[in-house]
Structure formats: structure tokens, C-alpha cells
Amino acid sequence: MEKRIGLETSIAVAEAVGLCDADVVAAYPITPQTHIVEHLSELVADGKLEAAFVPVESEHSAMSVCCGTAATGARTFTATSSQGLALMHEIVFIASAMRLPIVMTVANRALSAPISIWNDHSDIMAERDVGWVQIFAENAQEALDLTIWAFRLAEDRRVSLPVMVNFDGFILTHTIEPVLMPDREMVQAFLPPFQPLQRLDVDNPITMGPVGIPDIYPETRYAHQQVLAAAYGPITETLEEFARHFGRSYYPxxxxxxxxxxxxxxxxxxxxxxxxxxxxxxxxxxxxxxxxxxxxxxxxxxxxxxxxxxxxxxxxxxxxxxxxxxxxxxxxxxxxxxxxxxxxxxxxxxxxxxxxxxxxxxxxxxxxxxxxxxxxxxxxxxxxxxxxxxx
Amino acid sequence: MAARLQEGSNVFVSRLLPRDNWFVSGHRACQGCGEALAVRMIHQVLGRNTMVASATGCMEIISSSYPDTAWSIPWIHVAFENAAAVASGVETGLRMLMQKGKIPSRRITVVGMAGDGGTADIGLQALSGALERGHDMIYVCYDNEAYMNTGIQRSSSTPYGASTTTSPAGRQSIGQQTWKKNLPMIAAAHGVPYVATVNPSYPMDLVRKVERARSIRGPKYLHVYACCPTGWRLAPELAVAIGRLAVQTGVFPMYEIVDGVLRMTVQPEKLRPLKDYLKPQGRFRHLDDDTIARMEQRLHQEYQKLLRREGLQL
Incomplete structure (x- = not known):
């Protein structure tokens, strides 16, 4: 059942993460993303979401913690903006190359200098080649829907890549709009439990993030390019499936x-x-x-x-x-x-x-x-x- | 078992460690690598229910060149400055998955490891964050006192007077001109339940401290003396002997801090002359007697300061 309510987009996104039963949220405050993680920490504090909220000391560590949690097979979410995204850039690259299906909201904001907390797409354009699936929402409903969808796509075993859901800082993050909020059963029917391709497991030990000598490095980059390009099929399929479950259609x-x-x-x-x-x-x-x-x-x-x-x-x-x-x-x-x-x-x-x-x-x-x-x-x-x- | 044995007792140490190796031979470490020795011993103690988050550096390069790996326990490397953050993540992920019944509940020791550069310099923020947040993990700093992987550049953990490729001794310089950053005390200042200095040349002490670290919940910090024959211009066969000299001269004091209370664990009756420690190492070859005397004076001051703090709540 869906309920029609008025919500700030950031809160709608946080609620979506809660409906997806994320296991871990690791985040650092930055405007205009803060309302999302504030609300998530409230959901955790109130026992409405059984997750660990890791209040890291920087965005760099936010993405690093996310890599660690996703490597254990935990459903992982973070959010950032602008300078924060730029600071985590190094690890953003690594997360996708290690095929860790993290979901990240980027509340798009300008990059310094001069420092500006307001919206444009400078931050995300600097992340064009990081090897993530990157999608844009235009309103609160889309932001909510695409967040739920992002977990589904990221964890699809054909994809197993991190997904960035972008929406405009302030213009959307701080705007209250009517949204149709699905219930947990609907989300569960659409989003199966996360079964990672591989995980850190003492019974089946693996080495993750090894050295790639010149003999192997080009093949790993080629494989990354191939899997992201091939993700187009699963993207359209899962969007169609989303439409069947929720009645709202989205296309690339x-x-x-x-x-x-x-x-x-x-x-x-x-x-x-x-x-x-x-x-x-x-x-x-x-x-x-x-x-x-x-x-x-x-x-x-x-x-x-x-x-x-x-x-x-x-x-x-x-x-x-x-x-x-x-x-x-x-x-x-x-x-x-x-x-x-x-x-x-x-x-x-x-x-x-x-x-x-x-x-x-x-x-x-x-x-x-x-x-x-x-x-x-x-x-x-x-x-x-x-x-x-x-x- | 090991804890009951006295340091210096005439027992073949490798027989006292569990037989199973989790960091196995075939890796690419230099001869006499103190870090490789310490890593092997620490993981022999920690055993199979252990996961490691490793920083970029020598250890990652020598142990994980795809498709080979020296690790027979789960091991992850993400980047240079974030071993503590990745280990926080691994610990958090496991804890939540167990809490939510998604994986079987059991005690798994999560280890974050990095060198001195990855800990004292570029990784200090991530380490501080992880210690402050209270993750149940052991952070191990393998201190070989410079950026050895990139070619012996100085770090803030390089000792005064050492010649490195970015603090070279020259006509106008004695080499490193700053005193070594005191990482174990920085870790202890976070109020974590356990901090210890560890030295593979003192295996009984190492085994006891690692066992103790594993038994305590919360963040633990181990600072490991890791000699680097290549970077220190030291004969590889002296790798174990130099670790003993480091303790006997007071260069590397052996202690543990349990819930804020400091206790010396290995204490020579009388400190040997600093020269005995410096002499076998090419990185100190250029130092004159006056400089060494000055270094020794400060060393003794620091050592006495440490002894005065023994038994006190830091």
C-alpha cells in the first residue's frame, strides 16, 4: 500500500533507505545532503531501522567504511555533496573497481572556489569516469523511487556495481513535495535480500583489492568497462520491474x-x-x-x-x-x-x-x-x- | 600457554606458536623483513577467525600480487590512508549482519594494518576516527620508520638523525631533523582499552600482547617494531638482533597500556649505549659522537619519563 504524504525530498530519500532495510549508513555532514543522514540517524536511534550509523570523520572515510561494510555483504548507503564527493573521489573509483554495490545519494552542489553551497552539477561531472552507475532524479518522488531501485540494480549479480542517485541540492533536497510512500512489504517484494557475488568470509577466505601488475591491469579495466556498458540491459529491465511493482515508469x-x-x-x-x-x-x-x-x-x-x-x-x-x-x-x-x-x-x-x-x-x-x-x-x-x- | 614462559628462556620459539600459518611463504618480502616476520607471528596467534584490512604499502605489494596471495584468511586492501576506516567498515558490517541473523554469530577478530606512513602521516585521521568511534578491532602499525615501499622517504616516524631519500644526510644536514612522532601515546590519548608496543625479537611478549589484545572488546592499538634491512642499510641476518638492541638501548621501549595504566613489559636492568644500536645501521653512519651524545641524552630523558609513568593512570 502506498500512502500519499508531503515530505521534504531528503526525508523521502532517507525513508526509502529505511524501507530498503539498509544494514549500514556511513556518512559525514555536508550541506545540502545533511537532512538525509540526519533523518537516517533518527530512524536508527528510534529503532525504526536496524542499521549501524557510522558517524565518520570525513567523506574519505565514509566511502572507505562503505567499502569495508559492502565487502562483508552488508547493504550499505551513504550520501554526500560537492567538496565531500571530491574528497572521497579516490575511494569512489576503488569502490566500483572492486564491484562493491554501495548506494550513494549525491545532492548536487557547486565546487569551490569560490565556495558555494548552492546547486549545480560541477561535483558529479568531476566523477564522470569513476565507473559507477549514475542516474538523476527530478523531483521528490523520483528521488525516493530511484533510491529503492538503486539497491535493486546495484545488488543485481549481473551488475554488482555501486550506484549514485543524483538530485539537485536545495532545489530538491530542501523542498517539500507530495510523494507516494510505499510500505515495507511492497519494497521487500521488489528488493530481494542482498546476496553478494563474493564477500569477506572466514570459511571461504578471499583476497580483495590485490596488486594488478601490467600483465593483468588492462584486463581489469576492460572488464569494468564491459560490465558497466552491459549494465544497460539490467537497468532497463529493473526499471520496468519497478514500474510493474509501483506503477511508475522511468527510462534512461x-x-x-x-x-x-x-x-x-x-x-x-x-x-x-x-x-x-x-x-x-x-x-x-x-x-x-x-x-x-x-x-x-x-x-x-x-x-x-x-x-x-x-x-x-x-x-x-x-x-x-x-x-x-x-x-x-x-x-x-x-x-x-x-x-x-x-x-x-x-x-x-x-x-x-x-x-x-x-x-x-x-x-x-x-x-x-x-x-x-x-x-x-x-x-x-x-x-x-x-x-x-x-x- | 605462551604467557607463562619467560622472555629469554631457552625454548625454540616457533614451537610455541600455533602451527597454522595464515600469512604464508612465497611472498615477495626482502630478506630479513621485520614486518613480514611480525605479520606472520601475529596472525599465528590470531588464527583463522580473523579478517585483515591492509593499507597500501610494502605488505600489500609483497603479499597480494594478483593472481597470487600470501593470505589464507580474508584480506582486503582499498587504499593507503584508510586501513583504519576500512577495518571499521568490516567490523561494522559483520556486527550488523550477525545482529540481523544474516550470517552466523561468532567472534571474528578484525585487524587494520598499515605502516608508519599509513598510520602516523596520511592515515592518522582515519585511525583517530576509528579509535574514537570505538570499533572492536585491532589496529597494527608496522613501524619501519620511513616510506620503504616508495623508496625510503622520511615519515614523521623516522628517527632523528636517520638518513633517508628525502631527509638525506649532507654537508648542511644530519638527516632527519625532527624527533619521532609518538604514535602509541597518541593512540592511548584516545582512551582506548589497550595499547602495546610489540617487537618480533621478543616473541613471548608478542604472543602475550596479541592474545591480550584479542581478548579485549573495543579498539586496540599495537605498535610493532619492524626493522627494514633494505631501508636501514642493515645486514639482513641482524634483523632479529637489531630488535633486541632497540629494546636494550631504550630506543624501542616495551610496554602496554591497559585501560590507561602503563606497565613496562620488558625492561633491561641498565640501558646499553645508543651507539650499539646505531652502529650496524647505514642510515646512522654519518652521525658524529656529539650528535649521538645529544640523541642519547634525550633518549634517556624520554625513557625515564616513561618509567616514571609506570603504574599511573595516563
């Missing part, structure tokens, strides 16, 4: 009024919600505009995205991070790479918006669609546009 790439659209805008994260309003307004004016919401960031959904973008006259890509010294933002860069060599590739225009918590009002979307309209009419794509920049 989602669209809004995109079928006959000539102008497409690609977003990732909470901005999609605002963008849909502008799409509706423009559609009412007869403009053939549509929205593509990129939900799955790793493994990158090349084929699904190519199908969606095919036929568009121009594609705008929103980035919430800067690839300093690079050609375009990281999302645009990926999408350009995805289309490179295709017989028909629409021009791709890159917009960089919402850095460090700068608000992105509907006017900014109007501007982006205007610029895309000019390109559709034969205008030049040009350099990435920093929308709303004060000069």
Missing part, C-alpha cells in the same frame, strides 16, 4: 512533447520541470519544440539518445557545469560525441546555466528556445552560451 532517456519536435532541448536534473512549462507555452503558440530529459548519465545511453534526437533540426544542450578549457560543457560534449559520425547530425548548441545556485527562471528557457529558433532558421551555433551572465 525521457522525452516531453518531443515526437514531432524540430527544436529539442536536453536537460538533466530538476530543470526539466521548469522547461516543460516553457515547452507547453511555446507549443500553445504552435512552435514545434520539445524536451529531452537525460536521466541516466552512466552508462551513457547512446542508442536511446540517438533515436530521440534523430529528426530534430537543432538540439540545445543544457550544462550545469563548465569543462574549463574544454570545447563545451560535459553533457554537450558527450552528446556531440554520441552523434559524431552519424549520417544526419543536428547542430548542437550548448547553454551553461544555473551555476552555483543561480536561479534559472522561465525567461532563461525562453531565451534558449529563441536562440535555438535562430539556429533552426540557419543561424550560427557559436560558442557555448552562459545564460544570464552579468557582464
Amino acid at each position: 532517456v525521457e522525452t516531453y512533447r518531443a515526437d514531432d519536435a524540430e527544436i529539442l532541448l536536453v536537460t538533466m536534473g530538476a530543470l526539466g520541470q521548469t522547461a516543460m512549462e516553457v515547452v507547453d507555452a511555446r507549443r500553445r503558440r504552435g512552435e514545434k519544440v520539445g524536451l529531452v530529459r537525460l536521466r541516466l548519465w552512466r552508462p551513457f545511453p547512446f542508442a536511446a539518445l540517438a533515436r530521440v534526437l534523430d529528426g530534430a533540426r537543432v538540439v540545445g544542450v543544457i550544462d550545469r557545469a563548465v569543462s574549463v578549457g574544454g570545447p563545451v560543457g560535459p553533457v554537450a560534449s558527450e552528446i556531440k560525441a554520441a552523434g559524431y559520425g552519424a549520417s544526419r547530425q543536428p547542430p548542437i548548441m550548448n547553454f551553461i546555466v544555473g551555476l552555483g545556485g543561480r536561479d534559472v527562471p522561465t525567461d532563461d528557457f525562453e531565451l534558449m528556445f529563441d536562440r535555438l529558433g535562430q539556429v533552426a532558421a540557419g543561424g550560427r551555433v557559436g560558442e557555448p552560451v552562459f545564460v544570464g551572465l552579468r557582464e
Whole structure:
């Protein structure tokens, strides 16, 4: 049974972790992630969740503790943001290469300097190549649902990889929204007990994390690449299964009024919600505009995205991070790479918006669609546009 | 068994240890590696119901080169600075899985291990966190007094006057110019139930301390004298003798701190001259008599300070 309640997104995510009966939560406080782990420590303190809450002394140790607990076969959760994610970076790499199915919420936030506690995607873009499954939620319901799903996928023996569930700091973490909260029976029916591929066990001793000499190292990296790419199948399967259990469908790439659209805008994260309003307004004016919401960031959904973008006259890509010294933002860069060599590739225009918590009002979307309209009419794509920049 | 035997009694020590080895031969340690010796002996005492979280360093390199392993107990290596955190995780994971009935309940000893660099320098924060949180684990620091794995660079645990590749002796320098960081006392300051210095040249004492550490719940810290013939420019056949000299000269005092109370466990009647300890080691070859005298003076001060604290609540 699901109950409809109003909850802050962070609390909804913590409740989801509780419903998943996590065995261990290890976390260090950082804004704007704190409400999640605060609520989890309350659930543990009140005996509502039978788990160990390990209040570590840094994010680096948070991920290190998670590696240790996951290696014993314990269902493990942590959450972080920004500088915390950057500090744990070293161990984030190792967790996936050791195939430890940890689930981590990343409340996306800008990176220093200057220090900013507000939202953008700088933190997660710096973790692009860490070998985790990386997915984005756009609202409280999605954050809750994808957290439950993340455990299921991570622990799928075909995958056995850690999963990051991203959602926008403050914009979502601190926002109260109505959510449908499933009960424990529903979650248990969807999420079987964790049976790890291998675990630290005195009866079957194994050596985990050995030295990889040049004779073996390339094969391990290749295997990691293969397993993450092959995770795409289990990802779509488990999302379909989630839909059967809970009635809510999620896809690696989602669209809004995109079928006959000539102008497409690609977003990732909470901005999609605002963008849909502008799409509706423009559609009412007869403009053939549509929205593509990129939900799955790793493994990158090349084929699904190519199908969606095919036929568009121009594609705008929103980035919430800067690839300093690079050609375009990281999302645009990926999408350009995805289309490179295709017989028909629409021009791709890159917009960089919402850095460090700068608000992105509907006017900014109007501007982006205007610029895309000019390109559709034969205008030049040009350099990435920093929308709303004060000069 | 072993605890009843006196140090120095004329008994072949390896017969007193349990026969089963959990850190087995075939690893790639240098000749005379004090760390490998200590690791083997400690795990002979701890036995099969043990799991190890190891830091990056010599021990991980020599014992775990895929597809070989010298470990016949569960062993995990994640990174350099986080052995204490990973061990915390292993302990926590096992505890919760047992509590929730997901694995059979039994006593498993969780060991975190690192060298002096991985403990005194880059891993000090993770160690402090783990000790403060009170995990039921034994943390073992194998102190070979420099970053030996990367090529003998100085650490904060390198002794004063030692020449290393980043504290080289030269015309303007006597080598390491700082006094060794006192890690066991830093560990003890966390108020943990058991801290001890351990030396494989004193196997009876080692066995007793490891048994004691295993019997106590909560965080335990063992600081192990681990001679490195390669890094110390020492003849490998002197590996055991140098450990004895370290104790006889007062360089490596042997004590344990149980619930905050310090007790010397091996105590020479009279300290031998420091020179006896320094002489066989190439890393101290450049030191002149004046410097050695200064070092010895401080050494004796520190040693007396320790003796004065014996029996007191620290």
C-alpha cells in the first residue's frame, strides 16, 4: 500500500533507505545532503531501522567504511555533496573497481572556489569516469523511487556495481513535495535480500583489492568497462520491474512533447520541470519544440539518445557545469560525441546555466528556445552560451 | 600457554606458536623483513577467525600480487590512508549482519594494518576516527620508520638523525631533523582499552600482547617494531638482533597500556649505549659522537619519563 504524504525530498530519500532495510549508513555532514543522514540517524536511534550509523570523520572515510561494510555483504548507503564527493573521489573509483554495490545519494552542489553551497552539477561531472552507475532524479518522488531501485540494480549479480542517485541540492533536497510512500512489504517484494557475488568470509577466505601488475591491469579495466556498458540491459529491465511493482515508469532517456519536435532541448536534473512549462507555452503558440530529459548519465545511453534526437533540426544542450578549457560543457560534449559520425547530425548548441545556485527562471528557457529558433532558421551555433551572465 | 614462559628462556620459539600459518611463504618480502616476520607471528596467534584490512604499502605489494596471495584468511586492501576506516567498515558490517541473523554469530577478530606512513602521516585521521568511534578491532602499525615501499622517504616516524631519500644526510644536514612522532601515546590519548608496543625479537611478549589484545572488546592499538634491512642499510641476518638492541638501548621501549595504566613489559636492568644500536645501521653512519651524545641524552630523558609513568593512570 502506498500512502500519499508531503515530505521534504531528503526525508523521502532517507525513508526509502529505511524501507530498503539498509544494514549500514556511513556518512559525514555536508550541506545540502545533511537532512538525509540526519533523518537516517533518527530512524536508527528510534529503532525504526536496524542499521549501524557510522558517524565518520570525513567523506574519505565514509566511502572507505562503505567499502569495508559492502565487502562483508552488508547493504550499505551513504550520501554526500560537492567538496565531500571530491574528497572521497579516490575511494569512489576503488569502490566500483572492486564491484562493491554501495548506494550513494549525491545532492548536487557547486565546487569551490569560490565556495558555494548552492546547486549545480560541477561535483558529479568531476566523477564522470569513476565507473559507477549514475542516474538523476527530478523531483521528490523520483528521488525516493530511484533510491529503492538503486539497491535493486546495484545488488543485481549481473551488475554488482555501486550506484549514485543524483538530485539537485536545495532545489530538491530542501523542498517539500507530495510523494507516494510505499510500505515495507511492497519494497521487500521488489528488493530481494542482498546476496553478494563474493564477500569477506572466514570459511571461504578471499583476497580483495590485490596488486594488478601490467600483465593483468588492462584486463581489469576492460572488464569494468564491459560490465558497466552491459549494465544497460539490467537497468532497463529493473526499471520496468519497478514500474510493474509501483506503477511508475522511468527510462534512461525521457522525452516531453518531443515526437514531432524540430527544436529539442536536453536537460538533466530538476530543470526539466521548469522547461516543460516553457515547452507547453511555446507549443500553445504552435512552435514545434520539445524536451529531452537525460536521466541516466552512466552508462551513457547512446542508442536511446540517438533515436530521440534523430529528426530534430537543432538540439540545445543544457550544462550545469563548465569543462574549463574544454570545447563545451560535459553533457554537450558527450552528446556531440554520441552523434559524431552519424549520417544526419543536428547542430548542437550548448547553454551553461544555473551555476552555483543561480536561479534559472522561465525567461532563461525562453531565451534558449529563441536562440535555438535562430539556429533552426540557419543561424550560427557559436560558442557555448552562459545564460544570464552579468557582464 | 605462551604467557607463562619467560622472555629469554631457552625454548625454540616457533614451537610455541600455533602451527597454522595464515600469512604464508612465497611472498615477495626482502630478506630479513621485520614486518613480514611480525605479520606472520601475529596472525599465528590470531588464527583463522580473523579478517585483515591492509593499507597500501610494502605488505600489500609483497603479499597480494594478483593472481597470487600470501593470505589464507580474508584480506582486503582499498587504499593507503584508510586501513583504519576500512577495518571499521568490516567490523561494522559483520556486527550488523550477525545482529540481523544474516550470517552466523561468532567472534571474528578484525585487524587494520598499515605502516608508519599509513598510520602516523596520511592515515592518522582515519585511525583517530576509528579509535574514537570505538570499533572492536585491532589496529597494527608496522613501524619501519620511513616510506620503504616508495623508496625510503622520511615519515614523521623516522628517527632523528636517520638518513633517508628525502631527509638525506649532507654537508648542511644530519638527516632527519625532527624527533619521532609518538604514535602509541597518541593512540592511548584516545582512551582506548589497550595499547602495546610489540617487537618480533621478543616473541613471548608478542604472543602475550596479541592474545591480550584479542581478548579485549573495543579498539586496540599495537605498535610493532619492524626493522627494514633494505631501508636501514642493515645486514639482513641482524634483523632479529637489531630488535633486541632497540629494546636494550631504550630506543624501542616495551610496554602496554591497559585501560590507561602503563606497565613496562620488558625492561633491561641498565640501558646499553645508543651507539650499539646505531652502529650496524647505514642510515646512522654519518652521525658524529656529539650528535649521538645529544640523541642519547634525550633518549634517556624520554625513557625515564616513561618509567616514571609506570603504574599511573595516563
